[in-house]
Amino acid sequence: xxxxxxxxxxxxxxxxxxxxxxxxxxxxxxxxxxxxxxxxxxxxxxxxxxxxxxxxxxxxxxxxxxxxxxxxxxxxxxxxxxxxxxxxxxxxxxxxxxxxxxxxxxxxxxxxxxxxxxxxxxxxxxxxxxxxxxxxxxxxxxxxxxxxxxxxxxxxxxxxxx
Amino acid sequence: xxxxxxxxxxxxxxxxxxxxxxxxxxxxxxxxxxxxxxxxxxxxxxxxxxxxxxxxxxxxxxxxxxxxxxxxxxxxxxxxxxxxxxxxxxxxxxxxxxxxxxxxxxxxxx
Numbered sequence: 001x002x003x004x005x006x007x008x009x010x011x012x013x014x015x016x017x018x019x020x021x022x023x024x025x026x027x028x029x030x031x032x033x034x035x036x037x038x039x040x041x042x043x044x045x046x047x048x049x050x051x052x053x054x055x056x057x058x059x060x061x062x063x064x065x066x067x068x069x070x071x072x073x074x075x076x077x078x079x080x081x082x083x084x085x086x087x088x089x090x091x092x093x094x095x096x097x098x099x100x101x102x103x104x105x106x107x108x109x110x111x112x113x114x115x116x117x118x119x120x121x122x123x124x125x126x127x128x129x130x131x132x133x134x135x136x137x138x139x140x141x142x143x144x145x146x147x148x149x150x151x152x153x154x155x156x157x158x159x160x161x162x
Numbered sequence: 163x164x165x166x167x168x169x170x171x172x173x174x175x176x177x178x179x180x181x182x183x184x185x186x187x188x189x190x191x192x193x194x195x196x197x198x199x200x201x202x203x204x205x206x207x208x209x210x211x212x213x214x215x216x217x218x219x220x221x222x223x224x225x226x227x228x229x230x231x232x233x234x235x236x237x238x239x240x241x242x243x244x245x246x247x248x249x250x251x252x253x254x255x256x257x258x259x260x261x262x263x264x265x266x267x268x269x270x271x272x
Contacts, residue, residue, distance in 0.1 A: 015187035022185070022216075040247050047218050051186040101226075101256035107233045112226045115219035115255050122254050 005073040011050075013058055013065035013084065018050045021069055021082075028071050029078060032143060041123035042078065042141055048116040049082035049137045052094070057086030057134060077125075077142045084134040091135045164188065166213070167195050175206040181213025184221030193224050200231035200239065207232055212243030212266060222257060229261055238262065 007028060011017040025046040029039045050067050058065040065086065072079035098117035101110060121127050126140040165188035168179040176199045184192055199207050207228070211217075225241065232239040240262045244252065249265045252258040 015185075018186050019183070037247075043216070044218050044251070047185055051218070051220055054186055100254070101260055103256055103259035107260065108230055110226050110230065110260065112223040113219075115222055119219055119251070119254065 004075065007069075007071040007073065009069040010066050011069065013053050013067045013086075015054055017067070018047050018054060021050045021067070022047045024069070025071070025080065028073065029141075032073065032078060034078075034141070034143060038141060038144070042080070045120045045124050045139055045141075046080060046082065048120050049080075049139070052089060052116060052135075052137075053082065053084040053086070056089045056094075057084035058088055059086070062086075075143075077140050080139045080141075081136060082139075083136040086134050089131075089135045091129050091131055095129065165191055167191065169195065169199075175208060176202070177208045177210060179210045179213065183216040184214060184224070185216065185218055186220045189220040189224055192221065193227065196224060196228045197231060200228040200237065201235050202237060203235045205235070205237045206240065207237060208240045208242060210243045211241055211248055212245070214248055215245070217248055217251060219255075222251065222255060225257070225261060240264070 007024075009021070009024060011021060022043045026039055026043050029042045034042065046069070050069075053067040057067075066084070068081075068083045070081040070083075072081070094117055097111070097114045098121070099114055100118060101115075120137070120139060124139040125142050128138040130136040130138065165180065165182040165184060170177040170179070178195060178199065180192070182188065196207075196209070199205075209225075225239070229239050242264045244263060244265045246266075249258075249263070252261070252263055
C-alpha cells in the first residue's frame with residue numbers, strides 16, 4: 001500500500017524533547033483512529049527509542065546532537081523511524097541485554113536497564129534495527145480496523161479490548 | 163509534561179505522592195527524592211502513583227534502584243494507586259513479581 005502522508009521531525013537529542021516526540025506521535029496516531037491503548041503503546045515505543053538516543057547515541061557535550069523522527073502514515077499501519085547519527089549506540093549489545101525482569105534473580109542482581117528495547121518489541125507489531133553512522137529503529141503498528149469500526153458503531157469498545 | 167512530587171514523612175513510613183509523567187526528563191527529579199528515602203533504615207517507603215498518567219522504562223528503572231536500596235537498608239518498598247496502563251507496564255516487564263504493587267482498585271483509603 002502506498003504512503004498517503006509523511007511527517008518528518010528533527011529534534012535536539014535532549015531529555016526535555018522526548019516528551020515533544022511522544023506527544024507528536026500521539027497526535028498522529030490519534031488522527032489515524034488508533035484505540036486509546038494502541039496510542040499509549042505507540043507513545044511508549046517512541047519515547048523508549050528517543051531515550052536511547054538521548055542516553056547513548058552521542059558523546060557528552062558534543063554539539064549538534066539530534067534525533068530524527070519519520071512517521072510513514074499508511075492506510076493500514078503507522079511506521080515510525082527514530083534515527084541518530086552519533087555512532088555511539090552499540091545496538092547489538094542493547095539487543096542482547098534486552099528482556100523482562102528475571103524474578104528468580106536476587107534483588108541486588110536485577111538489571112535497571114534493558115527494559116526499553118524489550119518494551120518496544122512487546123508493544124509494537126514489527127521492529128527492525130539498521131545502522132551505519134548511527135542507529136535506526138523502524139517500528140510498525142498496524143491499525144486494527146475492526147476495533148475502530150466497532151467503536152464507530154457504538155458497540156462496546158471494552159469487549160474488543162478484553 | 164511534568165512531574166509533581168509531594169512527600170509525607172513519618173517515623174515508620176514515608177509516603178511519596180506523584181502526579182504527572184515519569185520519563186527521561188523528569189526521572190532525575192524522582193531519583194533524587196526516592197534514593198535518600200530508600201536508604202533510610204527500617205522504614206516503609208510507599209509511593210502513590212495514582213496521579214501518574216505516563217511512565218516508561220526510565221521510571222521503571224528508578225523503582226528497581228529504589229527496591230535495591232530498600233532491601234539494603236532493611237526497609238520495604240510498596241507502590242500503590244497504579245492505573246490500568248501503568249499496571250500493564252509492570253506486568254509486561256515482570257516487575258510486578260519483584261515489587262509489592264497495589265493497583266488503583268485495591269488502594270487503601272488514606
